Amino acid sequence: MNTSTPSSTLSPAQDQCAVSVRSLSKVFGSGAHAFRALDDVSVDIRKNEFFTLLGPSGCGKTTLLRLIAGFEQPTSGAVLLDGEDLSAKPPYQRPVNTVFQNYALFPHMTVSQNISFGLEMLGRPSDEIKRVTEDMLRLVRLESMADRRITQISGGQQQRVALARALAPHPKVLLLDEPLSALDLQLRKDMQLELKRLQTDTGITFVFVTHDQDEALTMSDRIAVMNGGEILQIGTPREIYDKPQHRFVAGFIGEINLVPVQAMGGQDYAISGVGTLRADDASAAAKGGRAVLAIRPERIALSAPSAGTLPGVVTNVVYHGTDTIFHLKLADGLELRARSQNNTAKIQSFAKGDHVGWSVDAASVSVLADDPS
Template sequence: MPVEPSATAGAGKTASSRTMISVDRVTKSFGSGNHLVTALDDVSVKIRENEFFTLLGPSGCGKTTLLRLIAGFELPTSGQILLDGEEIGHLPPYKRPVNTVFQNYALFPHMTVAQNIGFGLEMQGKPKADVDKTVQKMLAMVRMEHLAGRRTDQLSGGQQQRVALARALAPHPKVLLLDEPLSALDLKLRKEMQIELKRLQSETGITFVFVTHDQEEALTMSDRIAVMDTGHILQVGDPKEIYDRPARRFVADFIGDINILNAEMTAVKGDVGEVKLASGATITARLSSASVQPGSVSIAIRPENVGLCGVEDAARTAIGTIENAVYFGSGTNTHIALDGGGTIVARNSGETGAPGERVGVILPDRHLQVLID
């Protein structure tokens, strides 16, 4: 699932090396006794100033709980959270320099767009002239000047989302938290709003912390991604690193399409391993971690990196039989049953073989990776 970088990626301000949010060994449990549930288990992560940082994972992984802890809607069971160097565990939500955009936007339907955007500033006691000036600036930023006087219950979903963003950005918080704000939008509008969100983050210089279970959404917008599962952060990295160099089997399987084959690693030489496939072929693959030891392992390769050739081709790594070929518009996924066991998918944009045809399979060493289970 290669993703084109957004039109605004790299534009405007760039993330600094300065830490804005520091989560230090945070655990969050709910309930007690036999009903105790640990939503976050000893989680640590640092989020940089002016960074678009995404918490990515399946439902129940702990990403929204972590967001709520930063916002102050929940308190950690143990550990601490620092925001711009200050421990914020004792601060109620309204005293934290943080704003949140919720999944349902939580707009005031009886107010106009402009009134919604200015509401928070008015609650802070800002002078009317300053409020009006900021509202006009926010309207221009989200490109809604022409709708300033319209009530929010008369807007489309995408327009409501822009108002919610403008309202949250108006006080210029140090951090903006976004809890799956695009999930209610249709596919085309969601893709448009992905670009808009990245543009707004780049223009404002505010740290965005974005929660989603959508892998493509995370890859498209993020400076860095934290992949979560069962209350743990499994890997943190930029989109290319997460996609091309997944450290664990869960990360590889969760992010995009990938082939995972069982194999036997016979030796380690530096940062690569010598691996024997079920077919008997011996290959080399990068190690995802120095802790990977010889023995039974999983190796991974993306479908777009798998090559097909004739069975007599000297470059082939394995031989198999085509089971089916699925055309999806920009290319074809060819499913191959490998001799010796296992199946693999090759993705290409050209001609492919027919079911039952014997083919050679090329697995380039530079695209193979040994995973931690």
């Protein structure tokens, strides 16, 4: 069934969407061997934004990307682009392009020839092909490499060529399937900034797939965290990091302390044998009064034991150059990690076996349901 809405009748909110995914499911196989890769997923991806699908291997993020591209057909649901249902359109008729992990460049062609190839296949005029190719070379900063063959340039330069080729026809949406995974660490970090620059300069909607949380936090306007074929939370990098709404999201993005507590009413939560913490975010329903507090290690302040702090014992100290992680043991065997920045100002340090006090601001505490599922 076609669930699209004519563009002339789109609501203001819908009109701002480049891609709308509606109740999308994908099942591979049948019977006892059936595998549900996507389970009733809905999401709106805005025009001109860098949107990232983030999650572990097998979570469904690449399947969702392939359904948008048209490389797979949904079991149910629909994919809309600018309000038009794309279900009946093959990949080559969709105004989207895809950059793959392996780049899929032609080794016998030059950089310029690779970039212009798609335009030639679309039958664009020769003067347009020349102009756009030159524009793309400037955009990815490879003007001096135009006449080199693909085998004569580095991996990072090849990645830029793949991006330029995909951007040349000016698609409405660019899909990127972990395109940085083959690069070494430093080059990957450099290309993160380049990708965001390209998205900003072109104004094209980027839909980026990755399992790397740093990539997602660095580049994205918004992130959808996926697991088990579902989207668990959508938000800006700051929202996802500071205010996770699900235990999986809290644990997948950065380091986190998950502390079981008993709700005391209002904003107060009791840690067994330790004391009470306050949380501004008290949105999670506590089954039987139970909940879990999610606390980032860098939000915990350490001091000598005193009134107004909770007690702990340092069990390990790990130096990381820019910061130090203190492992604490609390009552009832609970463990906690606190991260302190090694700045040039005088900082208070502690050694293994020291008794310390710790505290955290209520605004830095997220309350999650006790159920780990």
